[in-house]
Amino acid sequence: MKMNPLGRTGMMVSEICLGTMTWGEQNTEAEAHAQMDYALTEGVNFFDTAEMYPTQPTRAETQGRTEDYIGSWFRASGKRNDVILATKMGGDGIKWIRGGQGFTRASVMEAVDGSLKRLGVGHIDLYQLHWPNRGSYHFRKHWAFDASTQDKAGTVPDIRETLEGLGDAVKAGKIRAIGLSNESAWGAMQFVRLAEEHGLPRVASIQNEYSLICRMFDTDLAEVAHHEDMGLLAFSPLAGGILTGKYQGGAIPEGSRRARVENLNGRWRPETEAATAAYLEVAAKHGLDPAQMAIAFCLTRPFMTAAIIGATTIDQLKTAIGAKDVKLSEAVLEDIATARRAHPLPI
Numbered sequence: 001m002k003m004n005p006l007g008r009t010g011m012m013v014s015e016i017c018l019g020t021m022t023w024g025e026q027n028t029e030a031e032a033h034a035q036m037d038y039a040l041t042e043g044v045n046f047f048d049t050a051e052m053y054p055t056q057p058t059r060a061e062t063q064g065r066t067e068d069y070i071g072s073w074f075r076a077s078g079k080r081n082d083v084i085l086a087t088k089m090g091g092d093g094i095k096w097i098r099g100g101q102g103f104t105r106a107s108v109m110e111a112v113d114g115s116l117k118r119l120g121v122g123h124i125d126l127y128q129l130h131w132p133n134r135g136s137y138h139f140r141k142h143w144a145f146d147a148s149t150q151d152k153a154g155t156v157p158d159i160r161e162t163l164e165g166l167g168d169a170v171k172a173g174k175i176r177a178i179g180l181s182n183e184s185a186w187g188a189m190q191f192v193r194l195a196e197e198h199g200l201p202r203v204a205s206i207q208n209e210y211s212l213i214c215r216m217f218d219t220d221l222a223e224v225a226h227h228e229d230m231g232l233l234a235f236s237p238l239a240g241g242i243l244t245g246k247y248q249g250g251a252i253p254e255g256s257r258r259a260r261v262e263n264l265n266g267r268w269r270p271e272t273e274a275a276t277a278a279y280l281e282v283a284a285k286h287g288l289d290p291a292q293m294a295i296a297f298c299l300t301r302p303f304m305t306a307a308i309i310g311a312t313t314i315d316q317l318k319t320a321i322g323a324k325d326v327k328l329s330e331a332v333l334e335d336i337a338t339a340r341r342a343h344p345l346p347i
Contacts, residue, residue, distance in 0.1 A: 001014045001015065001016065001042065001043025001044065001045075001324055002014070002015045002299075002324065003015070003045075004231065004304075004305050004306065005229075005231075005305075006084070006126065006177065006204050006205060006231070006305060007177065007179075007202070007203070007204030007205055007229050007230060007231065007305075008202065008204065008229050009126075009176065009177040009204045011084055011125065011126075011176070011177065013045060013046040013084050013305065013306055014043055014044045014045045014046045014306065015299055015304070015305075015306050015307065015324065016039075016042075016044050016046075016295075016306065016307060016309055016320070016321055016323070016324055017044070017046040017047070017048050017086075017233060017306040017307065017308040017309070018035065018036065018039045018044050018046065018047045018048065018308075018309065018310075019048055019235065019308040019309055019310035020032070020047065020048065020049040020053060020054075020066050020069075020070065020310070021049075021050070021053045021054055021055045021056070021066065021310060022054055022055070022056060022257075022310060022311075022312050023035075023053070023054055023065070023066045023069050023070075024053070024054040024062050024065030024066050024068070024069060025054035025055065025056055025057070025062055025065075026054070026056060026255070026257075026260075026312045027312055029069045029072060031312075032066075032069040032070070032073065033069070033072070033073045033076065033077075034314060035311065035314065035317055036070070036073050036077075037077070038314060038317060038318070038321075039317065039321065040079065040082060040083070042321045043324075044321065045082060045083055045084055046083070046084045046086070046306055047070065047083050047084070047085055047086065048086045048087070048088075048207070048233065048235075048308050049066050049067055049070060049085075049086070049087045049088070050066070050087055050088035050089075050090070050128075050130055051063070051064060051067065051087065051088065051089060051090055051097060051111060051114060051115050051118075052088075052090045052094060052097060052130065053065070053066035053067070054066050056257050056260045056261055057260065057261065058094070060096035063096060063097060064114070064118050067087065067115055067118035067119050068118050070085075070119055071118055071119040071120035071121070072120075074119070074120060074121060075120055080121055084125045084126065085119070085121065085124055085125045085126070086124070086125060086126035086127075086128060086179070086233075087115050087119070087124055087126075087127065087128070088127075088128040088129070088130040088181055088207075089103070089107075089108065089111040089112070089115075089127065089128070089129055089130060090111075090130045090131070091103060091129065091130055091131040091132060091133050092133050098110060098111060098114075102133035103129060103133050103158070103161075103162040103165065104161060104162070104165065105161050105162070105164050105165035105168065106165070107165070108162065108165030108166055108168070108169060109165060109168055109169055109172075109174075112124065112127065112169045112174050112175060113174075115127075116174060122173075123173060123174055123175060123176060124174065124175045124176070125175075125176045125177065126175075126176070126177050126178070126179050126204065126205065127166065127169065127175040127177070127178055127179070128178070128179035128180060128181045128205075128207055129162065129178075129179075129180055129181060129183075130181050130182065131181060131182040131183075132182070132183060132184075132187055133155075133158055133162075134150045134151065134155050134158070134187075135150070136182045136183070136184070137184065138182040138208065138209060139182070139209075139265060139266065140265070140266035140267070140347065142216070155190075156190060156194070159187070159190050159191060159194055160194050160198065160200075163191065163194055163195060163198070163200040163201065164198075164200065166178045166200070166201050167200045167201055170201050177201070177204045178201045178202075178203055178204065179203060179204050179205040179206065179207060179233070180203055180205070180206045180207070180230075181206065181207035181208065181233075181235075182207075182208060182209075183206055183208065184220075184221075185220035185221050185223070185224050188203065188206055188221070188224050188228070188230060189224060189228075191203045192228055192230075203228075203230055204230065205230060205231050205232070205233050205305055206221065206224075206225070206230055206231075206232060206233070207232075207233040207234075207235055207308070208221065208232060208233075208234070208235070209234070209235055209236050210232060210234035210235070210236075210237065210298060210301075210307075211234070211236055211237050211238065211239045211243060211294060211298065212239075212243055212275075212279050212294050212297055212336065212339075212340070213239050213242070213243070213272060213275050213276065213279075213343070213346045213347055214236070214239060214347055215340070217232055217234075217303070221303075222301075222302075222303045225303035226302070226303060231303055231304065231305030231306075232301070232303050232304055232305060233305055233306050233307075233308055234298050234304060234306070234307045234308060235308045236308075237294060237295050237298045237307045237308070237309065238291055238294055238295070238309075238320075239264075239267055239272075239276075239294075239347070240257050240258075240264040240265070240267050241256060241257055241258070241264075242264065242267060242268065242272060242276055243276060243279060243290060243291065243294040244290055244291045244294075245276065245280045245290050247264075247268065247273075247276075248273060248276060248277065248280070255312065256312075266347070267347050269346065269347065271343070271346040271347070272346045272347055274343060274346070275339070275342075275343035275346035276346075278339035278342060278343055279293070279294070279336070279339055281339075282332065282335040282336055282339055285335065286329070286331070286332050286335070288326065288328075288332070289319060289322075289326075291319050291320060291323070292319060292320075292322055292323040292326045293323075293326065293328065293332070294323075295307055295309060295320060295323035295326075296323045296324075296326040296327070296328050297328060297333075297336060299323070299324070300328060300333070307323075309321065309323075
């Protein structure tokens with residue numbers, strides 16, 4: 001397993017990160033433990049979760065259960081020191097999580113303490129902000145995104161206050177490093193600037209969606225990642241399972257995410273199916289498993305710190321982690337580029 005630096009923190013993380021958002025909804029506690037056991041034996045040392053998990057759907061009754069499952073595995077296995085542990089604090093909007101309040105200096109510490117209790121650990125290695133208080137163009141919101149609605153006077157002070165809260169948690173020894181998620185290039189650079197100006201924690205990574213059919217990171221944010229050592233933690237590298245091909249022709253396999261959320265949070269569209277067909281043709285032409293090709297492509301990107309993979313079965317997990325051993329030839333990459341030009345923004 002290749003290891004990559006996590007920003008400027010000195011921590012090294014596996015290029016495959018184990019995602020956990022199905023645990024507690026689609027996966028039982030025993031299944032979650034089995035996934036962690038297997039991932040660790042395959043060289044994965046990086047686990048990612050969030051205080052709002054599980055999802056599919058997100059609901060008050062299960063909120064925090066994923067962190068509980070990780071905590072019970074740490075207690076049973078004694079392997080906390082073998083894992084770089086990342087979790088996330090939700091921003092403004094989910095009423096059953098701390099009353100729906102966004103990031104404030106006080107709410108950061110409240111959220112950190114809640115995660116520490118559920119996880120049963122003394123510290124979190126990477127603590128991330130799940131989405132900005134001001135809103136985000138991610139999760140298909142880019143189709144109607146309008147930055148002019150944002151508060152020009154209040155946004156920068158809000159970011160500074162959030163950083164101060166994160167700084168409090170770092171000083172208290174509760175978190176080691178910080179990261180962003182569902183952020184923009186402008187937002188990421190404000191965090192960098194304010195950290196430098198006020199001696200606050202520096203962002204180590206940014207967790208945004210990235211896959212063969214979702215490549216908004218390739219331009220401005222790729223430039224930020226390069227110059228600021230703020231690598232991408234790519235979530236949904238299989239686009240919610242779409243790039244496996246299992247949903248082609250309108251199929252909805254029993255137990256799949258699409259069986260729970262039919263449009264896959266806005267990902268499933270006619271344009272998506274057409275683009276996926278093009279990538280399936282590339283995989284078939286070169287004798288590749290389509291899921292492994294999709295993940296392996298992410299691992300070729302120069303800004304990639306880790307691709308976050310999720311699975312509901314051990315067989316799916318084995319396939320996803322196996323992508324680490326798949327090397328894409330120049331011919332494959334050229335065919336992927338051709339498919340992208342034909343289907344530039346399917347979701």
